[in-house]
Amino acid sequence: MASVVDEDRLFGVCESQSAMLAADPELAAEWNRLALARAVAVSLIGYRADHGLSQRQLAHRLDTSTSRVVTLESGEVNPTLETLAKIAAATAIEFAIDIAPADREPRLVTEAVTDAPAHTYAGVSVRVAAT
Numbered sequence: 001m002a003s004v005v006d007e008d009r010l011f012g013v014c015e016s017q018s019a020m021l022a023a024d025p026e027l028a029a030e031w032n033r034l035a036l037a038r039a040v041a042v043s044l045i046g047y048r049a050d051h052g053l054s055q056r057q058l059a060h061r062l063d064t065s066t067s068r069v070v071t072l073e074s075g076e077v078n079p080t081l082e083t084l085a086k087i088a089a090a091t092a093i094e095f096a097i098d099i100a101p102a103d104r105e106p107r108l109v110t111e112a113v114t115d116a117p118a119h120t121y122a123g124v125s126v127r128v129a130a131t
Helices: 007-011 015-023 025-033 035-051 055-062 066-074 081-091
Strands: 118-121 124-127
Touching: 015 025, 025 035, 035 055, 035 066, 035 081, 055 066, 055 081, 081 124
Parallel strands: none
Antiparallel strands: 118 124
């Protein structure tokens, strides 16, 4: 089921924002630092919309507080791996994170990860690979 939430409308960069980011390296660095937070926020908001849940109901599913759901949906705080595992276990949302040096495009998600074994952690399947 496709989410009813449009990521570009929620956290995308419009033309005026793009100009602001280009003009302010500190703002651009902060925007990039919070890319994971925005992706998680869009996923959670979409999940709630798709399932007709309130933030309180989602908090109950995640076994957390409503204020924590509000924080996660704000896109302003990067979640921990433990939080991502909790979200995946409760919602079946799948996350893929590929971290590489700044001078190289991340490539594990499409290459080595499929060869790495999966492990169970916190009620979810986790696959970790490194090159």
